[in-house]
Amino acid sequence: MRVTLRFGRALREIYDHLGESMEVRLKEGATAKEALAAANLPEGACGLLLTDDRLCKIDEEVTHGQIITVLPPVSGG
C-alpha cells in the first residue's frame, strides 16, 4: 500500500533529503513508525503526526492512501 507523508517546514530544514511530501510503500498492517522509517527518518526525529485533523499515534496502523503530516519536535522556546 502507499501512504503520503507531508513534512512540516521546520523538519525539512533539519533533513535535507525531505521535500514537501513523499510517498512511501508499505506492507499491509504497517504502522506510522514504519512509514517514517521508510522515509529515512531516525527515531525521535518527529514530534507529532497529524492525519485528518487529528493526532496520529506512532504505533497506529496506517491505511492505503492515507496522508500523514509530520511535524518536527518542538523546542519549547
Place this chain on the structure above:
Amino acid sequence: MYGYAGKILRVDLSAGKISHEPLTEELVDNYIGGRGFGAYYVYNEVPPGADPCGPDNRLVIASGPFAGVFLPSGAKTSISAKSPATGLYGDSNVGGHLAGELKYAGIDAIIVEGRTPVPSYLFIDDDRVEIRSATHLWGKGAIKTEEVLKEELGDEFQIATIGPAGENRVVFACINHDFGRQAGRCGMGAVMGSKNLKAIAVRGTQGVPVADMDGLKSVATVMFRELMQDPGLKIWQDLGLAQVTTWANSIAALPTRNFRENFYEDVNGLSGELMKETIVVGDKACFACPMATGKLCKASFRGKTVLVEGPEYETTALIGSNCALRSIEEVAFANYVCDELGLDTISAGNVVAFVMECFEKGIITKEDTGGIEAKFGSLDAFCDLAHLIARREGIGNILADGVAGASKAWGEESSRIAIHVKGLEWSGYESRGAPSMMLAYMTCDIGAHHNRAWSVTHDIAVGRDIIKGKAAKVVEFQHVRPLFDCFGVCRLQWVELGLPLEHYAKLYPVVTGMDDSWEDLLVKSERIWNLTRAFAVREREDFGRADDWPPARFYEEPVPDGPLAGFRITEDDLNTLLDEYYEARGWDENGRPKAETLIRLGLENVASELYKMGRIS
C-alpha cells in the same frame, strides 16, 4: 530612526532622578535592541566586582525594533543585569504585551540604577514618569500585585512585578507580567527586589515609525498567511508547549528525579493531551501572535482552586518528572505557587528535586528540612519548600541561593548532583545522549539554559553518539536564536512552524531602513555573544574552561534505564566538544576570546581593557 521609539529612560532610584536620553545610532547599529542593549549597558555601566544585589547593578528592560509592530509576535522584552545566580551577565525575556507598550510610551529601554529607600513602583504614562510608593504592595504575591495595580491604574496599563521571592533576593526570583508570563531566568526578580522596586506600570499611546510601510505590510502579510495555513498551527493552539513532554520522554531527554534518569515511567499523567482534556479552560496569546501557546488552566490542591497560565514544557519537565509528580494538575498547582511567589519554575523544580535527592541519600534529614518529608513525588513538599525559599526561612534561606549555593553548604557529595552550569540551574533537556545539546548548555552565556542553541534535533539527525564536528552547529544556533531576543520578537514561529529566516531578514530593512544583510546581523549577534563572555572574563580572574563544565553526574553516571540505558558521555568527550567550540569561536584553550577575535568584531576597547588587565593575549 525607524523601528525605534528613539529614547532610553534612565531611572536613578537612589537620587529619585528620572531622565530621558536619546537612543544613539551607534548603539542601534552595533547592538540592535533587546538583549543587545542589555549586554551593552551591563558591560559598560556595571563596575567589575559590583554586588548583583547592590545599587551599582543595572536592570535593563529593553524591547527591539520588531516589538509592537504589525508583524507576527513582536512581543518580547529582554531584561538584563549582572545575575545574582551566576555573578556574570544574565538576561531573560518575557512575552505578553510589555514590549510594544514601552515603545508606544516612547521608550526603547529602561535603565534602572540605585535603590529607593522605600518600596516603590515605576509609573509610566507616555511622557509622564514617576517613582511612586509601593508600600501597600510590598509582601504581596506577584499576581495579586498585578491585580491591585490594574485596579488602581486601569486595565490598559501593562505591568511587570516581582513577588516575595524577588523582595527577598532569591537568586532565581523572576519578574512576572500579564498574570502568567515570566522573565524567569538569572534572578532578574532579585535584582529588581534589591532596588526596592516592586513593579513597573506602563501605558503608551504613541506610534512606532516604520521605514517602509508598504514593504512591511507585504512581508508581514505573507508571514501571517503562512502561519495561518501551516498544518501544525492548530496543534499549537490546542496543546501549546506542553506537547513536547511525551516526545522528550520518547527520545530519553526528559529530566527525571533530579536528572538521574531521562525517561519517566509516569509521563502519561503529564502529557499535553491529558492537560487539554482535564485542566485547560482557555487560550492566551502574546501581542499579535496567532499561535496562542499560553494555556489557562484550573488546578486544585489542599482545598484551594487556582487559575494559572501554564504549565508549559519546561515547567512540566522540571517540576513534573524531575520532582516525580504524577499528574499535570499537580504541576499546574505548583506552577501557580511559583508564579505568585515570583520563583522561576525551571530553577525551583531543580532546587526541590535536588533537595529530594539529598533527602533520599541521607545528605540531609528532616532536621534540616524543618520537618518536611522531602520525598520525590510530594506536592506538599514542593509547596512547603517553595514558600520557605521565597521568604528565606529555615532551609529556604540556603535554597534561595540555588543548587550551587546549597551544594556549597551541604558538601562534596551534594555538589556532584547539583545540576547547573555557572550557577544557573539546567533547563528541560537531559543531555547525556545529546552531545551538541550538552555543549549548548555548557557554553550558554547565561548558564545552563536551552534557548540559545536548542540542538538536540541535530544530535538525532547526525547521530547521538557522535562527538566530533558538533560544535559548529552550536555556534551557528548561538548566533541565530539570540537575534530574535535582539529584535524583540518571539522565535517560536521560526523554530516550531518553520517560518523561513528570509522573512526576518526582509523585515529588518523595511522596519528600520537599515541595509544590513542577514550575515551582517549574525555578526552583530556574535559581537553580543563575545561581549557577554568578555564581561565574565573581566569579572573573574579565574574565569575559564572550568566554568563551562557540566555537573559530575553527567559524565560519572551512565544513563540508568529507558531507551538510552547504559549510554554515557566521558570527560574526554566533553573536552573534545569544548576544544572544537573554542576554536570555532576564536577563543583560546581556556575559553577566553582572543584579542584578534574581539577586534574583528569591533570590540577594540574591550580587547584593550582585557589585555591591559592581563586577562587575554
